[in-house]
Amino acid sequence: MQLLSYTEAHHRFRKRLREFLSTEVSPCVDQWEKDRIVPKSVWRRMGQEGFLCPTVSADYGAIGGDFLYSVIVSEELARTNHSGLFAQLHSDVVVPYIDAFASREQKAKYLPGCVSGELITAVAMTEPDAGSDLAGINTTAEEDGEEVVINGSKTFISNGINADLVIVAAKDPAVENPYEALSLYIVEDKTPGFKRGRHLDKMGMWSQDTAELFFTGCRIPKANLLGTKGQGFSMLMQKLQQERLVTSVCAQAAAEMMLEWTTNYCRQHTDAAGKPIAREQAAQFALVEMATDVKLGRTFLDKLIVEHMAGENVVVETSMAKYWITDLAKRVSQQCLDLHAEFGLTEACPVARAFRDTRVMPIFAGTNEIMKQIAGKFMGL
């Protein structure tokens, strides 16, 4: 039984996207991994083809689709087995802040570029001394006439090098309560006082341009405030459900891919005695256990997608899914690597990169410990 109601239009979109990725992305991935970044031109190609911001209104040039189009993009990008072209972050995490909270003027100014790929976005919350605890943010935003002056630094910002627009979380130092001090601001590339720091060298996600950002006396127009001043926390909370769901979709798709590659490998390769690896009881048990977990994850996830699309509050369940499914991807990556044995440690084996890239999933978008804490709180524990 299919829980998600994909239409013919969804299927056509998936087919077109898969063809696009197989011709314009997959052949370039090895080079991008070496370069540690993807070229901006591929973002624009994604935009031209209608694959960015699929849920934004057609008034801004997007396809005006439902969340299933976002699910399709996340799943198909997972099949490319790289994390550099982080279009899900742009389309389903950052741009939704603009779509939901921006003024009519801000939407008219920014959304068409976000949809076309001319504007790549990032969201900057994390700081060297503030990760899980957003209340500990030190970056300040102080009004000065018709301008706001931002001072502080951010770290581990995805799309940090390529970003043309950054949504920055900063506090008003005059407001004591940290939950009322936080606001979100749109900072454009090339604004004086906004500089990129190091392009971070990570164990995985090599082609993803994760970076430090610095704001030193960075003056932006007051009109670049996103939503209401002092409502930053509430805006972030409203959008975190979708961020965690999208992370779960990516992790689930990665687990399914790794299992498929490994099952095929075990069928096609033989042990020293000439017997297919898949006929060994130990391999069979490992594959069956992973397949069971992957099916459990898929059922839970699809149910949550349906509920999210119906506008239901599934904060607890998305927190559970984020921790369980990203941990599932971590377990599956480990077992799949073991089943490939020495070949699994070579770059020729796709599991090697997937193993590195899925490792971060339990850490970003809210750590899995924080997910359990949120679920525990809502369960009244």
Ligand SMILES: Cc1cc2nc3c(=O)[nH]c(=O)nc-3n(C[C@H](O)[C@H](O)[C@H](O)COP(=O)(O)OP(=O)(O)OC[C@H]3O[C@@H](n4cnc5c(N)ncnc54)[C@H](O)[C@@H]3O)c2cc1C
């Ligand atoms: C590749 C990558 C991309 C990222 N992209 C972005 C981005 O685009 N924008 C952005 O703003 N940030 C981004 N981040 C940052 C990410 O969101 C943070 O790493 C994450 O929030 C955790 O913060 P931290 O690393 O400072 O860990 P800490 O918060 O210091 O946590 C350290 C450990 O303590 C645990 N812990 C902390 N507090 C609690 C608690 N209250 N209860 C129980 N356990 C706790 C954590 O679970 C963790 O195990 C990215 C990170 C990575 C690695």
